[in-house]
Amino acid sequence: MSLVSCGSKQQQQMQMPAPQIATITVGYGTSDVESGYPATLKGKTDIDIRPQVTGFITKVCVDEGQQVHKGQVLFQLDPVQFQAAVESAEAQVRLAETSLATAQLTADNKRKLFDKNIISEYEWQLAANSLAQAKSQLSAAKAQLVSAKKNLAYTVVTAPSNGVIGSIPNREGSLASPSSAQPLTTVSDNSQIYAYFSLNEKDILKLAQNGAKSLNSSVSQMPEVSLRLANGEIYPEKGKVATVSGVIDNTTGAATVRALFENKSGMLRSGSTGMVLIPQSTDSVLLIPQKATFEMQDRKFVYVVNDSNIVSTQPITVSPVTDGKNFVVLSGLQPGQRIAVEGIGTKVRDGITIVPTDPSAAQQPAAQPQK
Secondary structure, eight states, rough: OOHHHHHHHHHHHHOOOOOOOEEEOOOEEEEHHHHHHHEEEEEEEEEEEEEOOOEEEEEEEOTTTTTOOOOOOEEEOOHHHHHHHHHHHHHHHHHHHHHHHHHHHHHHHHHHHHTTTTTTTHHHHHHHHHHHHHHHHHHHHHHHHHHHHHHTTTTTTSSSSEEEEEOOOOTTEEEEEETTTSSSSEEEEEEEEEEEEEHHEEEHHTTTTTTTSHHHHHHHOOOOOOETTTTSSSOOOOEEEEEEOOOOOTTTTEEEEEEEEEOOOEEEEEEEEEEEEEHHHHHHEEEEEEGGEEEETEEEEEEOTTTTEEEEEEEEEEOOOOOOSSSEEEEEETTTTTEEEESSTTTTTTOBBBBBEEHHHHHHHHOOOOO
């Protein structure tokens, strides 16, 4: 009875039908992938706002994150001492004007007396020198007045451009000075955003086709790039690579690249981070679905199906740059070979015989029975 039971089990195993597995024929195709590079976002202009005179802040006219326009008042400093300096300079101008008028009368009178040989040339020259000195004193007084008025105007700190207000560390009562390490605030023009990222030396040589093209020409012909935000979403506006720095950093072996994105909605902010995605299209490469592969000991494998529909394991080498769905095969497969694309790790095993099916047919829904 034991022998009969064992034999029946073997017979059942031999009579089990071969599994139907979807397969594809490996062939050449076009690979459209995106290479991602970590990027730091900066506004078109990030201007540190610093006072040009020293004084106490009497009023903060804006708030953090507020949109401002060029010329809008941001801060007001105590103007008392600067107004007093203007009034003192105005008094000096009036005094210099009076002295000039007196010197002019004296010089005119001395000239008449000298012409009549009543006084010596020495006396007339003294009067002429006093007149020149009075004119110089008036010019100096006027210059001092202009400087005093300019310093008074500096007590009103305005926005140098359109933009968004950054943090405001100092409030009313704080002393503001041009020499302070911390600015009053920062105005960021975010109408356009620069995304700064790095390309290594190999990437730059590849971009310039090993010197066959100029770097500027290659940059101008680069396709539009995308920006993946910190939350993983893709920014709706496309960007354009604008510049590549002419110096490669010896410490990092990379050059700084700048891409420009429009920011009409104002969603992007200076100081944010993201990922610049550069599309790369390559023709005549072997493409296989990622689901057709499995990994073992840091190596990738596929199941190759021979003419007798017998499956065998085949190691392959793939490009590290992928589109998330397909692999570009660098070695291990040849055009025309068949590979299994389903049941990897479950139904398909090395050495079994399968019934190949069309992947597209397997994806079609079964026909509904007629009632």
